[in-house]
Amino acid sequence: MSVTEALGEGVMVTVVGLIIVFSVLIILMLVMMAMKKIFYKEPEKTETKADEVQKTVPLQEQSPEEQPAEDPNLIAVLAAAVAASLNTSAYNLRIKSYRRIDNNAPAWNKAGLRDAIDSRY
Numbered sequence: 001m002s003v004t005e006a007l008g009e010g011v012m013v014t015v016v017g018l019i020i021v022f023s024v025l026i027i028l029m030l031v032m033m034a035m036k037k038i039f040y041k042e043p044e045k046t047e048t049k050a051d052e053v054q055k056t057v058p059l060q061e062q063s064p065e066e067q068p069a070e071d072p073n074l075i076a077v078l079a080a081a082v083a084a085s086l087n088t089s090a091y092n093l094r095i096k097s098y099r100r101i102d103n104n105a106p107a108w109n110k111a112g113l114r115d116a117i118d119s120r121y
Contacts, residue, residue: 074098078098079095
């Protein structure tokens, strides 16, 4: 067997292997999509009476632990951050309300962010 015949066989085996691998991956993808269509059902959004009552209760009537702390320093920092992101003056802004959003980032993401912030100081 000459070198060119050996290289030809090697290329042929490589191409056949790639075709098999990608065809199996496509089949697996199709099976998973079919399983999602068959077995997954959208959860129904049901509101309980407690949710409805809490929506109608004014902020002043809620318990103290549920009320957001109205810290003037926090409002000033928020106004400055929004003004900086909008390239405008904080004088032109009026913050009516604010709320904290949940941080659903994974633990490794939080650790990397903390490490990046700590490395600057």
